[in-house]
Amino acid sequence: MMHNLSLDLMILVDDVGGILPAINHSPWNGLTLADYVMPFFLFIVGVSLGLTYKRVSCRVNATRKAILRALKLLILGIFLQGGFFHGLNNLTYGMDIQQMRLMGILQRIAIAYLVAALCEIWLKGNDHVTSQLALLRKYQFQWLAASVLTVIYISLLYGLYVPTWQYQIPDATSSSAPKTFSVKCGVRGDTGPACNVVGMIDRKILGIQHLYRKPVFERTKQCSINSPDYGPLPSDAPAWCQAPFEPEGLLSSVMAMVTCLVGLHYGHIIVHFKDHADRIRLWLIPSSAFLVLGLALDIFGMHINKALYTFSYMCVTASAAGFLFAGIYLLVDIHGYRGMTLVLEWMGKHALVIYILAACNIIPIVIQGFYWKQPQNNILSLIGIGR
Known part of the structure; x- marks a missing residue:
């Protein structure tokens, strides 16, 4: 359900953010509703990977399939966000290879997915999990990978x-x-x-x-x-x-990988702990720790910043994702409030198609192709979108 909610928020901020700046991305430092969308999506990708790879019969085959999935998503992202569709005010299409945008939302998800998938396939022990300590021991090399990525990011950000x-x-x-x-x-x-x-x-x-x-x-x-x-x-x-600036750039995507690895830990808790109370408790502990750490870092000068995907931003948004995940689990899985989730479940099954059609402006561009006498006289201009 959280995956579906993230998709709804992504479409909302893309389509309404320009009209209501209060929910649009923060101009630089700080947090708005839109700034939670990408981390929530990456977090739930990590959770799902923990469930997908709980049993891996052949690591080589699993690795090959993960690489192919990531490549498909990467290529799709370049096609959709590289400039093939020229936008609401231009009815032409085609991609100038010399000018196309190389990174984007789908590309970042593909990279983070691949890193988390490879960690889950190759970096876990054979320990039998009976306690929180045993859980950390089983996945200690994944936490080491997350720590190394964080150190690399902070060292480059402040050292170069x-x-x-x-x-x-x-x-x-x-x-x-x-x-x-x-x-x-x-x-x-x-x-x-x-x-x-x-x-x-x-x-x-x-x-x-x-x-x-x-x-x-x-x-x-x-x-x-x-x-x-x-x-x-x-x-x-x-x-x-x-000046141009890439909000889904190379170095900032390093911390996006860490968000995915944090979500992977929450997925491990589902796999290894069956009691509802244990799951809730083990989700709330790291969520609280991330929140305190992120706010403390922001106070001491490492500002919460989505464009840079700072470590403090990763901590605060991962904390929010963890609290939201636990809250949804409490409502839906424990108390059985499923009626409100039917639409979200349908959207989750068709998430990629809905994202492509709505968030990537495919529907408005297709609609704009029908006009009266001049391209400016179309349905979108009538309702004030294409101006």
Whole structure:
């Protein structure tokens, strides 16, 4: 059910977030409703992997199938979010390979899924689980993998040097050469929009032309007179305001893997503990610990930030996912309130199709293909969506 709820939230924030900025993604530091969606989805992917691979007859075959699933999802993500469909205001289609976006939501899920699946297939002991300590011992190498990923992320985020960099955008006022902007950095450990390591790694490895062109920091006060909504640039806007930035980038996806591994632990509890009270207790303990740790880190300067997928953000959102998961389990599995879940269960069975049609704008683009005399005269413009 939580998987289905995550899907509902994803579609809600994609379609309504532009109208109600309060539920849209936070412009930079902080949390809104939209910022919980991706971690919730990754968390429940981890839970499901714990159930899927509780018995593995052949590790090699299981690995091959996991790699194929991840590749399919990765390719689908590049096709849908790489720019094949040009959007609500453009009826053309096709992908410019030199400019296509390489990362995205489905690509991040594919990468996190593959890492968690490989950990579950190869990194677990043969211990018989009779206690919480035995559970930790059986999966100690998975926790070690999560710790190593976290250390790598934090070390790179705060240790790498970010030099001054440049980017170009077409000049909207003329057909002359594109305008060049220089962003002055020369710092280490900066977590602002301009000089963070997450963006630098994506620019170096993926290429700036393959990054997302409408990042959330365009809605900050420095970059929008309508903040927290999108709007015209202030007269004193800094140079980085119009730069591309990948919210599902390479380094930030490292912490997304950790969220998936946390969900995997909650799935292990279902597999090894059959008593309702034991399950609830073993879910609430790490959820509470993650919440305290995440809030403490935020207070001491490691800000909760979705775009960077900071460790504090991972802790707080994993905590929320754990509490929500335990609450849904209490309502549905223990007290039997299943009536409210029927629609969500149906959506869960068709999750990928619904996501592609709704969240990736396929339905609006198809509808917009029918117009009267001019492309602007379509159903979407009548109801105010395509303007």
